Structure formats: C-alpha cells, structure tokens
Amino acid sequence: xxxxVSTIFVTLDGVYQAPGGPQEDTRGGFTHGGWSxxxxxxxxxxxxxxxxxxxxxxxLGRRTYDIFAGYWPKVTDPANPIAGKLNALPKYVVSSTLQxxxxxxxTVLDGDLAKDVQALKERTDGxxxxxxxxxxxxxxxxxxxxxxxxxxxxxxxxGTGHRLFTEGTAPTGFRRTGGRVTGAGVSIQTYDLAGDPxxxxxxxPEDA
Numbered sequence: 001x002x003x004x005v006s007t008i009f010v011t012l013d014g015v016y017q018a019p020g021g022p023q024e025d026t027r028g029g030f031t032h033g034g035w036s037x038x039x040x041x042x043x044x045x046x047x048x049x050x051x052x053x054x055x056x057x058x059x060l061g062r063r064t065y066d067i068f069a070g071y072w073p074k075v076t077d078p079a080n081p082i083a084g085k086l087n088a089l090p091k092y093v094v095s096s097t098l099q100x101x102x103x104x105x106x107t108v109l110d111g112d113l114a115k116d117v118q119a120l121k122e123r124t125d126g127x128x129x130x131x132x133x134x135x136x137x138x139x140x141x142x143x144x145x146x147x148x149x150x151x152x153x154x155x156x157x158x159g160t161g162h163r164l165f166t167e168g169t170a171p172t173g174f175r176r177t178g179g180r181v182t183g184a185g186v187s188i189q190t191y192d193l194a195g196d197p198x199x200x201x202x203x204x205p206e207d208a
C-alpha cells in the first residue's frame with residue numbers, strides 16, 4: 001500500500017494561494033501571486049526533487065490540476081525531475097465537473113472521496129502524492145486518510161488569500177518526523193498524522 005503524502009507551500013500567515021505566479025489563482029482579487037519564487041534556491045530545489053523521486057501516483061484538486069495541466073505538459077524533457085514524473089505517472093483529479101481531460105494519464109474521481117482514495121492507496125507503489133490542492137488536503141485530513149504532510153513555510157506575510165487551515169478544520173494532532181531550513185529561510189517540516197489532539201493543563205493542583 002502506498003503512503004498518501006501532501007506537499008504544500010504556505011506563508012507565515014497560512015496562505016497557500018498562488019505561490020507560483022501572478023496569474024496562477026486570482027480568486028477574491030488576490031494580487032500576491034508568485035510569492036514563493038524568490039525563495040527557490042538550491043536547497044529548495046533539492047527537497048522538491050527528493051519528493052518527486054518517491055512519487056508513484058498523483059492526486060490533485062481541480063484548481064491545482066488545471067494549473068499543472070496548463071504548464072507541465074509543455075516541459076517535454078523527460079530528465080526534468082518534476083515534469084518527467086508528472087507527465088509519465090498516473091494522475092487522479094477530484095472533480096464533479098471535469099470531463100475529457102486532455103493531459104495524458106488523467107482519471108477523474110467524482111464518486112465517494114474516502115472510498116476512491118483508499119482504493120488508490122491500496123494499489124499505489126511508492127507514494128500517492130498531493131501537491132497544492134489545499135481544500136483537498138483539508139478533506140483528506142478530516143477523513144484521516146493523509147499519512148504525511150510536508151509543510152513548507154515561507155518567511156513572508158501577505159494578509160489576504162486562501163488559507164490552508166480554515167475555521168472548521170477537524171482538530172488533528174501531528175508528529176514531527178523530520179525537517180530542515182533552506183538557505184533562503186524556508187522552513188521545511190515533515191509531520192505524520194497522529195489522530196486527535198491530546199490536551200492537558202499547566203494549572204497547579206489545588207493542594208499544591
């Protein structure tokens with residue numbers, strides 16, 4: 001069975017919208033697209049390459065799929081560590097409206113998300129990877145289907161934009177399993193899903 005692994009970029013204030021370019025996702029009049037670009041140093045590139053090296057299958061939300069499908073098929077060098085994997089490996093997109101996708105190797109999932117993703121995990125060799133797709137990631141966490149989260153936090157605050165963890169996200173505990181900081185200051189932290197949060201108190205006992 002494959003592990004379900006999410007890799008997502010966020011700002012210090014939790015925005016994940018449009019990290020790659022000004023026109024990537026302008027919902028809500030978002031004007032800060034492309035905020036991750038200046039931090040893309042060798043350390044960052046090395047980590048991303050490591051992630052894609054472990055990919056077996058890709059699972060994407062509709063918006064991220066459309067962004068990827070408009071870019072990566074045009075990168076035709078099979079030696080490119082990202083394009084080579086994205087163009088060659090199976091891709092599944094969660095959507096109730098997408099029909100006849102043009103990107104080779106794409107299958108649309110429009111049924112029961114929990115059942116579909118569990119079936120994908122069971123037949124995937126390597127990692128079942130989610131990139132971006134913040135709303136989908138939240139759903140996978142809520143369903144307790146996500147195994148590992150690579151959370152890349154960039155040293156910038158934007159003040160507006162769609163945030164990864166919104167009000168109403170299921171309370172969830174994670175266990176840190178690794179991490180590093182790039183030369184440009186991006187904090188790359190890896191967490192495994194650990195179930196429900198645990199609680200305690202710093203209050204002194206009454207008889208202290």
